[in-house]
Amino acid sequence: MALTDRQRLDWLRLIRSESIGPRTFRALMNRYGGAAAALDALPELARSTGRSIKICSMAEAEREIEALRRRGGRLIALGEPDYPRPLQAIDSAPPLLLVLGRGEVLLRPCVALVGSRNASAAGLKFTARLAQDLGEAGFVVVSGLARGIDTAAHGASLGTGTIAVLAGGLDEIYPPQNAQLFERLIMSGAAVSEMPMGWAPRGRDFPRRNRLVSGLALGTVVVEAARKSGSLITARFANEQGRQVFAVPGSPLDPRAEGGNHLIREGATLCAEAAHVIEALTPLLGHGSALPTGLAQAREGYDPESECLWDELDLPEISPAPRTILPPAIAGSDLARPPEAAGEAEGEGGGEGGGDEIRARVLALLGAAPVSLDDLIRASGQSARDVGRLLIELELDGAILRHPGGALSRVML
Structure with missing residues (x-):
């Protein structure tokens, strides 16, 4: 399945926005179901971190696509048939390849x-x-x-x-x-x-x-x-x-x-x-x-229901089960599931005070040594939805780092 021209523009705008890398892009897409919705949510997410984020404009994205077209090139999106299969299997795969x-x-x-x-x-x-x-x-x-x-x-x-x-x-x-x-x-x-x-x-x-x-x-x-x-x-x-x-x-x-x-x-x-x-x-x-052999074997037990909720494309077919060497896809985590599948209510989560407490608790649990997302959720005692939203905010704020395999660590100053 290929992106429409508008979806391709939205993808480009999202990945070109300030503080958005491949892993954050995927986390946002998993949470909001599409690039357009993620772009709409960015200003509020940025305000929750106490700073602003420069969002790539439609005009900037159109200029880049036109410059690529003049050079004779094109954009290939993650999950499209022309996207290299081995590359899409890594957890930091670029959402768009020029x-x-x-x-x-x-x-x-x-x-x-x-x-x-x-x-x-x-x-x-x-x-x-x-x-x-x-x-x-x-x-x-x-x-x-x-x-x-x-x-x-x-x-x-x-x-x-x-x-x-x-x-x-x-x-x-x-x-x-x-x-x-x-x-x-x-x-x-x-x-x-x-x-x-x-x-x-x-x-x-x-x-x-x-x-x-x-x-x-x-x-x-x-x-x-x-x-x-x-x-x-x-x-x-x-x-x-x-x-x-x-x-x-x-x-x-x-x-x-x-x-x-x-x-x-x-x-x-x-x-x-x-x-x-x-x-x-x-x-x-x-x-x-x-x-690679490991990925081919992992696909034998692949469950389509574990795919993320992206509206634009299906995720690459990667097993959500954690592996020693091959990193698990974010799609296999609770962040990729609808609230009812994870046993969470749509409106669950505290107000400002509750959010501050969760932020302090999660930051206290994070250190220089990377920790898995599942371990962090368990240790925090919070829902996957609340922790997932907070991690996006912390990453946009430059407070945490994501590592291969989906592990997380705190930026130590």
């Missing part, structure tokens, strides 16, 4: 190749061979268009399909030296971003991009990486998302090999050739959706 190029590559099985910007000649050569072999085996190569390993991965897979994930807007190519590669890439592959057109990437945007690189792929291969590098952040995201992590071993004398060697020691699969990746991932392709 896509440029051949969107059909997003529906093919992908492998992410990441590594050092200051790559060695041997690392670049190995990456090119690995990307070419994976492409010939039917996999689309995903990377971040950075210098070094990313550039080699994209360049070697132009003929078989590659996806570049940008940290900025689709019209803000970084680094600028890869502008020509970018134009060649979108002729046979695709570029994606969750950021607005015209957005120049900042340092904090690159880790955010990395979760999409791993989220699009069934597995992530780290070719060369220092002990503290963005590539290891991508590997961590891949592990949290339940995806296979591979690492290329290197000399202990080369600092660029420290990250990969450390990953292998921690349990990553050693990768010395494409066959090692292909052998590990090919069994996953028996599931038509090309989802």
Whole structure:
């Protein structure tokens, strides 16, 4: 099912509004059933936190869509048929993807190749061979268009399909030296971003991009990486998302090999050739959706009644049962159920005094260590509806953080 043009505008307005990220977007949609209703509720929610929130206007959203259209791109919404299935399975999936190029590559099985910007000649050569072999085996190569390993991965897979994930807007190519590669890439592959057109990437945007690189792929291969590098952040995201992590071993004398060697020691699969990746991932392709094994197994017990109440689209089919690695969907929580299903009255909840008491109690229960939503509700002694509303207010107020798996922690000043 596809969004209407008006719904797409409302979705864009909501995700572009101040303090609204993918998880808050989903929480609002679960609560209010649609983007238009959530936008209407935002001013009151903001007033309850004691501050105002800048809401993206209709004109701003229309300008962004027009700029994307002029560039030849389009918006794909979470849950639409063209949205990449592995990506929609992560709990921080972007509600809207800006896509440029051949969107059909997003529906093919992908492998992410990441590594050092200051790559060695041997690392670049190995990456090119690995990307070419994976492409010939039917996999689309995903990377971040950075210098070094990313550039080699994209360049070697132009003929078989590659996806570049940008940290900025689709019209803000970084680094600028890869502008020509970018134009060649979108002729046979695709570029994606969750950021607005015209957005120049900042340092904090690159880790955010990395979760999409791993989220699009069934597995992530780290070719060369220092002990503290963005590539290891991508590997961590891949592990949290339940995806296979591979690492290329290197000399202990080369600092660029420290990250990969450390990953292998921690349990990553050693990768010395494409066959090692292909052998590990090919069994996953028996599931038509090309989802990781854990997700495919989870779907066997999927209950449609647990879906959230979004008017626009059905949620991705993810099991609501908590998993050790794969995060549970917010749709599986009490926030996604109508009041009668959760045993709660529509008007339940105290006045201002009651709200202040609940706020103080929940904040007292939250600390720096993440806690699950279910545990927080139980410990607070409050209804899921009251806690859910308060958490949205606290997040808009910048008082709490949401973590993979739906866990929550307090921002400690």
